[in-house]
Amino acid sequence: MLTRLTGGRIVDPSNGRDDIGDLWLRDGRIVARPDGAQADETHDVTGCVVMAGGIDIHTHVAGTNVNTARLLLPELRAATAAESVPITETIGRLYAAMGYTMVVEPAISPHVAPQAHLELADIPLIDTAILAVLGNDDYLLRLMAANEGGAAVADYAARVLSGSRAIGIKAINPGAAAAFKSNMRSFGLDDAVPNSDITSRAIINTLQAATETLGLPHPLHLHCSNLGMPGNAETALATMDAAGDTRLHIAHLQFYAYGKEGKRGFSSAAPRLAEAVNAKRNITADIGQVMFGQTVTISSDVLRQFNARGSARPRKSVIIDGDGNGGGIVPYRYRKTDFFNAVQWAAGLELFLLINDPWRVFFTTDHPNGAPFTAYPDLLALLMDRSVRAQHMETLPREAMEVTTLASITREYTLPEIAIMTRAAPARLLGLADRGHLGTGARADVAVYRTQPDIAAMFRDAALVLKDGVPIIRDGVPVARPFGRGVTVRPEFDTAINRGLSDFYERVYGVSHAAFDVPGAEVLGRSQAFEAVPCRT
Amino acid sequence: MTELAKAWLNGQPVAPARAAAAAASLLAASRSAVLAGLGTDVAGARASVALARAIGASIDHMDAEAVFANLEVMRRAGWIVTTPLQTRARADVVLLVGDGLLEAWPDMAARLALSEAPRVTGGGRQVVHLCPGAELAESTATPRVMATPGPAIHVLPTVAAGKLVLPTLAALRAIVAGRNTSLDEAAAASLRNLAATLTAARFGVIVWSSATLDTLAVEMLCGLIDDLNRTTRFAGLPLAPANGAEAVTQTLTWTTGFPPRTGFAAPAPQHDPWRFDAGRLIASGEADAAVWISAFSPKPPDWEPTIALVPAGTAFPTPPQVVFEVGCPGRDHDAMLFDPALGGIAFAAASTPSATASVAGVLAAITEALPPC
Numbered sequence: 001m002l003t004r005l006t007g008g009r010i011v012d013p014s015n016g017r018d019d020i021g022d023l024w025l026r027d028g029r030i031v032a033r034p035d036g037a038q039a040d041e042t043h044d045v046t047g048c049v050v051m052a053g054g055i056d057i058h059t060h061v062a063g064t065n066v067n068t069a070r071l072l073l074p075e076l077r078a079a080t081a082a083e084s085v086p087i088t089e090t091i092g093r094l095y096a097a098m099g100y101t102m103v104v105e106p107a108i109s110p111h112v113a114p115q116a117h118l119e120l121a122d123i124p125l126i127d128t129a130i131l132a133v134l135g136n137d138d139y140l141l142r143l144m145a146a147n148e149g150g151a152a153v154a155d156y157a158a159r160v161l162s163g164s165r166a167i168g169i170k171a172i173n174p175g176a177a178a179a180f181k182s183n184m185r186s187f188g189l190d191d192a193v194p195n196s197d198i199t200s201r202a203i204i205n206t207l208q209a210a211t212e213t214l215g216l217p218h219p220l221h222l223h224c225s226n227l228g229m230p231g232n233a234e235t236a237l238a239t240m241d242a243a244g245d246t247r248l249h250i251a252h253l254q255f256y257a258y259g260k261e262g263k264r265g266f267s268s269a270a271p272r273l274a275e276a277v278n279a280k281r282n283i284t285a286d287i288g289q290v291m292f293g294q295t296v297t298i299s300s301d302v303l304r305q306f307n308a309r310g311s312a313r314p315r316k317s318v319i320i321d322g323d324g325n326g327g328g329i330v331p332y333r334y335r336k337t338d339f340f341n342a343v344q345w346a347a348g349l350e351l352f353l354l355i356n357d358p359w360r361v362f363f364t365t366d367h368p369n370g371a372p373f374t375a376y377p378d379l380l381a382l383l384m385d386r387s388v389r390a391q392h393m394e395t396l397p398r399e400a401m402e403v404t405t406l407a408s409i410t411r412e413y414t415l416p417e418i419a420i421m422t423r424a425a426p427a428r429l430l431g432l433a434d435r436g437h438l439g440t441g442a443r444a445d446v447a448v449y450r451t452q453p454d455i456a457a458m459f460r461d462a463a464l465v466l467k468d469g470v471p472i473i474r475d476g477v478p479v480a481r482p483f484g485r486g487v488t489v490r491p492e493f494d495t496a497i498n499r500g501l502s503d504f505y506e507r508v509y510g511v512s513h514a515a516f517d518v519p520g521a522e523v524l525g526r527s528q529a530f531e532a533v534p535c536r537t
Numbered sequence: 538m539t540e541l542a543k544a545w546l547n548g549q550p551v552a553p554a555r556a557a558a559a560a561a562s563l564l565a566a567s568r569s570a571v572l573a574g575l576g577t578d579v580a581g582a583r584a585s586v587a588l589a590r591a592i593g594a595s596i597d598h599m600d601a602e603a604v605f606a607n608l609e610v611m612r613r614a615g616w617i618v619t620t621p622l623q624t625r626a627r628a629d630v631v632l633l634v635g636d637g638l639l640e641a642w643p644d645m646a647a648r649l650a651l652s653e654a655p656r657v658t659g660g661g662r663q664v665v666h667l668c669p670g671a672e673l674a675e676s677t678a679t680p681r682v683m684a685t686p687g688p689a690i691h692v693l694p695t696v697a698a699g700k701l702v703l704p705t706l707a708a709l710r711a712i713v714a715g716r717n718t719s720l721d722e723a724a725a726a727s728l729r730n731l732a733a734t735l736t737a738a739r740f741g742v743i744v745w746s747s748a749t750l751d752t753l754a755v756e757m758l759c760g761l762i763d764d765l766n767r768t769t770r771f772a773g774l775p776l777a778p779a780n781g782a783e784a785v786t787q788t789l790t791w792t793t794g795f796p797p798r799t800g801f802a803a804p805a806p807q808h809d810p811w812r813f814d815a816g817r818l819i820a821s822g823e824a825d826a827a828v829w830i831s832a833f834s835p836k837p838p839d840w841e842p843t844i845a846l847v848p849a850g851t852a853f854p855t856p857p858q859v860v861f862e863v864g865c866p867g868r869d870h871d872a873m874l875f876d877p878a879l880g881g882i883a884f885a886a887a888s889t890p891s892a893t894a895s896v897a898g899v900l901a902a903i904t905e906a907l908p909p910c
Contacts (some may be wrong), residue, residue, distance in 0.1 A: 062791075064881065070790045072612050074808060087794045111622070115882040118579055118873060119791045138626065138657055181627055182658070183770045195658075306766075309615075316615035321772045323622050323880070333638075405795055508656040509622040510648050511878050519884040523871055525580065 003469060004028050004039035007046030008448060013053075013416045014424045014437035024049055025444040028468040030443040032440050043471075045448045046196040047234065048463050051419045052436050053101025053445030055426035058221075058251055058286050059367040060298045061091050062105045062119035062130070064112045065327040068318050069296045069368075072329055075314070076294065084295040088122035094374055095126050097476045099447025099462040102127040102435065104486070106170050106221060106251065107300045109133045111516045113164035120486060121524040123215040126470050127484035127531075129430070132166035133300055135174030135203045137324040139504055144206060145196050153206055156215040158493030159501065161216075165488045165530060167430060168218030170251075173301040175224050176201035177325045187303055188225050189238050197533035198223055201242050208246045214491040215536035217431020219247035224256055227279030227304050231260040240283055240427075241274055249429070252288025253277075253365040254348035259403075266340055267403035268347035274354035277361070283353070284429060286362035289348035289379055290341060291371030294333045299369060300325035308332075332339060334371070342400035344370075346393075352383055353411045358420040359428070377460040383413040384455050387531055431533045432487070444469035486521065486530045525537050543862040543893075553861065553894065553902065560828075560844045560859045561906035567826035567843075570594040573815035574838065575797065576780035576831040578866035579873040579882065581896030582788035585830065586906045595800035595824075596789065597815035598746055599831065599838070603778035604786055605810055606747035608796060616759040619742055619772035620880035625649050626657040630738035632731075633666040634758060635702055637749035641776040642877045645744075655740075663734060664694045667709075668702045693727060702750065706757040714764055715851075735761075741771040748778055776877065780833050781866070783875035784882050816840070830865050832896050844903075846896050864893030 011018050024031045024039070060066055069085045076084070086094065095103060103326040108116040108130040120128040131446040134140055134157060143152055157169060175198060176187035182194040189200050208220045224239045226232040236256035240248070250256075253273060259469045261267035277283050280473040294313075299305050302319060305328020309317045313333045334341045348370070363380075368374040381388045386409075393401055401407060413421075427436020448464040461476025472480045498513070505513040521529050544556030551559075564570050572585050575598040598604060610616060617789030624631065631651060638645055646652070651664045669692060708718040708725070712732045718725055735741055741822050743758055750758075758773060765771035777783035785795045793799055795808035811817070818824040819840045829842035835851040845857040848865060866872030870893075874885045 064787075067787055069789050070794055071608065071796060072615070073784075074612060074795060088791050111620075111879070112881050114884060115787060115874065118788070118882065122583070122792060181770060183739065198907060303781070313613075316613065318611065318615050319617040319772075320619070321619040321623055321770075323620050326619075508626050510625055511622070515876070515879055515883055516881075517884065519871075519873075521871065523884060525583065 002039050004042045005045050007044055008048045008050040010050045011415050011419045012438040013420045015439040018172035018416055025469045028444050030438055030442040030444055047451055049449045051447050052423040052438050053447050054099050054422045056103040057362050057426045058106045058364045059103050059373055062128035063108050064118035064517055065298050069298050069329045073508040083374045092124035092126050093478055096465055096473050099465050101467050103116055103127045106131045107133055110160045110164040113518050117518045117524050121526045124481050124483050129167035129487040131168045131170035131327050132160050132164045132330045133170045133172055134173035136177035144198050150209050154210040154491040157210040158214050158491040159497050165518040167489055168216055170221040172206050172325050173224040175200045176303040219249045221249045227255045230258050230266045232256045233273055234260050236273055237267040237276055240280055241494050245282055247282050250285045253351055254288045255283040257347040262403040268343055270347040270350035271405055274351055277355050285361045285363040287348050287351050288364055288366030288370045290334055290344040291375040292334045292336045292501040295367045295368045300327040302326045302328050305330050339397050339400045342396040346404035346406040350406050353409045358417040359425045363422045377456040380459050381455040386412055483527050485528045488532055490532045491535050545860040548856050556859050557902035558906045563843055564592050565908050569816045569824050570826040571818050571824040572596045572828045574599045574830040575785050576833045577896040579784050579788050582785040584897040584900035586792045586898050588757045589801045591904055593802040594719055595813040598782050598785055598797040600778040600780050600782040601797045603748040604782050606752050607775050609695045609752045610759055617762050617772050617908045624742045624774050627655050627740045628742040629660055630741040632743045634745040635668050635749050638744040641746040648878045668705055680790055702754050710761045726791055742774050744774045746776040746888050779876055846899050861899045863896050864891055869893045
């Protein structure tokens with residue numbers, strides 16, 4: 001089957017392409033223009049922008065914490081929960097309608113990976129992956145306390161990645177969830193887990209080293225300590241320093257972009273963070289933009305969520321002292337009239353606009369923590385049109401705008417920059433060589449947007465989306481319902497680690513460590529086998 | 538569905554495909570069908586949703602009352618909970634509440650290592666069983682058997698009049714919060730000792746089975762846990778209801794947004810624990826066709842199903858029109874099931890694989906055989 005997209009503006013920054021021309025697809029892959037061949041199917045996309053399918057590197061769409069949020073908020077189902085915690089079918093449809101073809105659920109504790117993969121298997125249309133959470137798990141802390149060394153940690157991490165079928169490692173306020181079980185109520189970068197000398201800093205460095213030893217394509221993905229607290233920009237800056245020269249991805253940086261300036265003791269410190277990111281080539285960050293409205297915060301930072309219970313709207317929350325991280329579900333409403341929320345909104349936009357390199361800044365709302373992913377089109381409009389930003393600022397508390405620099409920023413994202421931030425860079429960050437671009441041999445995941453003055457409308461309902469070369473969306477509406485793949489890494493490791501793990505699990509937990517392993521695609525109900533991304537050699 | 542699957546139509550053995558076609562005709566002709574029982578695995582729950590959507594039926598689980606005893610508290614007020622592994626590894630105080638704990642989880646004492654010290658945190662472990670043999674309501678008959686044996690467990694009976702759980706829990710919560718109670722001095726003293734144990738705990742866990750506690754008792758326990766967390770760490774460990782209810786509830790939630798007792802007659806699913814109670818729908822005559830799904834237990838419901846998916850040996854007073862024999866998930870066929878020892882959904886390989894059909898296989902065959910609408 002040979003398909004031709006003709007007449008569109010092809011924006012493919014990975015291959016240096018931004019011109020009006022044709023794109024040819026055959027059997028699920030992008031191909032060079034074949035000599036003399038006739039297309040079996042031609043899509044006239046004149047007046048449209050053609051990009052690779054979007055990839056979201058950080059969106060909470062599956063797992064026990066997300067499902068608990070669904071159970072917690074039945075009264076919001078008809079209204080906002082349908083967007084903040086959509087069901088699996090809706091997740092696939094809404095993402096695909098926006099031209100996204102892959103998403104990464106970034107916070108799955110290995111022991112609950114089987115449920116997460118069952119949920120992901122029920123999301124139609126798009127490819128999915130998870131990050132496995134380490135850093136509060138008893139076994140890692142035991143390896144570190146016993147000075148077992150980097151090789152043992154790397155073998156353990158590889159065993160976890162393999163068992164939980166993950167694409168990378170995430171650490172979430174490392175040490176804090178373990179400390180909270182011992183009744184510590186705050187936990188910073190240099191605090192130690194009780195009854196040990198293991199600090200958050202040491203856990204971060206240990207997991208960075210394991211990531212590099214294994215050659216994982218994705219750097220350690222870190223949710224720092226002190227999320228949401230005034231003055232926590234210092235924590236983010238110290239964490240970037242702690243990373244040394246090794247790669248580190250900092251998740252939802254906006255939630256750490258706070259100073260203590262101004263009458264309210266709360267201000268945007270985004271310019272300082274952006275400056276630090278610009279200076280440190282080893283750092284990448286996604287933003288976790290706040291948009292206004294009802295949502296629910298779903299986080300494995302159980303300590304932070306416990307402390308945030310008082311802000312719950314509606315007034316109820318779930319806290320889980322889980323294996324490893326656990327989590328907390330706290331519904332929340334971001335309000336335009338709220339000084340703090342307005343500063344958060346501005347700080348996120350400042351980060352987007354002041355970080356110079358679109359290859360190192362990633363487009364997220366930390367769905368649904370800053371906003372549901374359905375707010376993406378509106379966020380793109382804010383980034384690409386400063387008059388849209390100005391209109392919004394008019395409606396926000398003046399006092400809040402005074403503690404940010406947003407009003408002074410004139411930058412507008414270009415389409416190639418958007419294509420980098422939402423496609424090319426995510427593919428590169430995850431090690432997906434055949435995604436995020438439109439070069440020959442790439443997977444034929446293609447999004448087509450109709451150019452129009454209303455940027456949000458352009459990106460909300462893609463004119464055409466193809467997954468593996470098959471049209472799945474036309475004018476924002478599904479026209480087919482294939483299921484995507486699960487994507488993993490499979491690092492090599494010394495299976496001797498299984499002995500120690502087995503002993504520990506039997507003795508401490510009374511169960512087999514292998515009992516938590518995620519079974520094969522068929523048992524999960526997937527129609528396609530898992531795809532393994534190669535490690536770096 | 539394999540060729541070896543067994544099925545009956547009006548009491549006569551027939552080819553499974555013929556039974557599926559007959560079941561499909563019955564359901565297609567019904568105006569308001571209900572899928573009840575739902576004793577199945579994740580695949581069976583998915584297939585139930587697909588069939589219910591196709592025919593506009595509603596879905597209920599046979600242990601939904603126990604699901605809602607917990608869920609109504611969680612979704613009204615929230616809660617703080619933990620896992621069996623964390624309980625075993627860290628809990629220095631375990632408070633068992635009420636009856637039915639071993640019925641809900643026969644291996645509980647061994648799996649939680651109640652008679653051993655917590656391995657991660659070290660130190661000792663105190664276990665107290667509060668209100669064994671207690672009654673939920675005055676009208677309930679003889680006291681239940683105390684469920685948790687073992688010399689290491691300190692048993693504290695109900696102290697309030699009438700052997701009621703709720704007043705005992707209420708008094709305990711009041712004492713923990715430093716308030717007065719109406720108990721006499723002897724009764725109050727035993728609860729004061731317990732309150733002192735709880736407040737001195739470093740990581741305490743309260744274990745209950747919602748099959749024997751009602752919503753008010755669960756709410757009182759969750760409130761007590763909240764109060765204790767002002768100064769120390771405490772969490773709940775609600776034991777999962779029977780017949781696969783936990784994995785089914787999770788699956789329905791990610792596929793439909795709601796737990797059991799959800800209807801699919803409207804374009805969007807509607808959830809209402811009263812309206813879509815299968816027992817009520819059938820007793821009132823609102824449902825004109827009922828599918829009974831029970832892969833774990835041969836016990837029939839106390840009403841007459843139209844179609845049944847049941848294990849061998851199920852004896853109905855009046856046979857349903859269509860019966861399919863199904864295997865047990867995790868025994869006859871591989872399954873994804875909630876495992877109480879793991880505290881989550883996990884892979885359960887078939888322990889003695891057989892060719893008996895799965896619930897998912899039978900329901901898919903019925904759905905497939907539905908006439909196009």
